[in-house]
Amino acid sequence: MNAPHLRAARSTDAGKVGGILSEFIDTTDWMPRIHTRAEDIGFAGHMIDQGWVRVAETETGIAGFSACENEEVHALYVARHARRGGIGSALLDALKTQCKRLDLWTFQANADAQVFYLHHGFEVVEETDGARNDEGLPDMRFEWKRETL
Numbered sequence: 001m002n003a004p005h006l007r008a009a010r011s012t013d014a015g016k017v018g019g020i021l022s023e024f025i026d027t028t029d030w031m032p033r034i035h036t037r038a039e040d041i042g043f044a045g046h047m048i049d050q051g052w053v054r055v056a057e058t059e060t061g062i063a064g065f066s067a068c069e070n071e072e073v074h075a076l077y078v079a080r081h082a083r084r085g086g087i088g089s090a091l092l093d094a095l096k097t098q099c100k101r102l103d104l105w106t107f108q109a110n111a112d113a114q115v116f117y118l119h120h121g122f123e124v125v126e127e128t129d130g131a132r133n134d135e136g137l138p139d140m141r142f143e144w145k146r147e148t149l
Helices: 011-026 037-049 087-098 111-119
Strands: 005-008 053-058 061-069 072-078 101-107 123-128 139-145
Touching: 005 087, 011 037, 011 053, 011 061, 011 072, 037 053, 053 087, 061 087, 072 087, 101 111, 111 123, 111 139
Parallel strands: 072 101
Antiparallel strands: 005 053, 053 061, 061 072, 101 139, 123 139
8 A cells, every 4th residue: 555645634524534433433343333423424524624634545535534633632543444554653653743742542442552552652641441431431541752852
């Protein structure tokens, strides 16, 4: 797979971005569906309207996206067909060039995400029982800080 082209998301990308989010929910056994697919698209549109979303495009179209507000990563998802092809790394590396630190949450059940973030220099700084998230699933907060010389 060629390196993805990264760009700011446009309002017309909400369907694709929401679709990638829905695909993850629909294909992940432990992830409860608490919103409709239409609400996923609406959420994607909201994040795009806020200017938080960057998409990764390949020859087949949008293959992943990240959503970051200041130093808080709200989302990083890659379409199922494009996983393990460098899309997530490209999106994360782009965020790391813009920020001195990044903070994000993932679910404790998401072992692939944990391996990914640890590989990219993040550290676990907090674990919870899930009482504070909408899904009610145990989660963990990761943090990355740029090394200073």
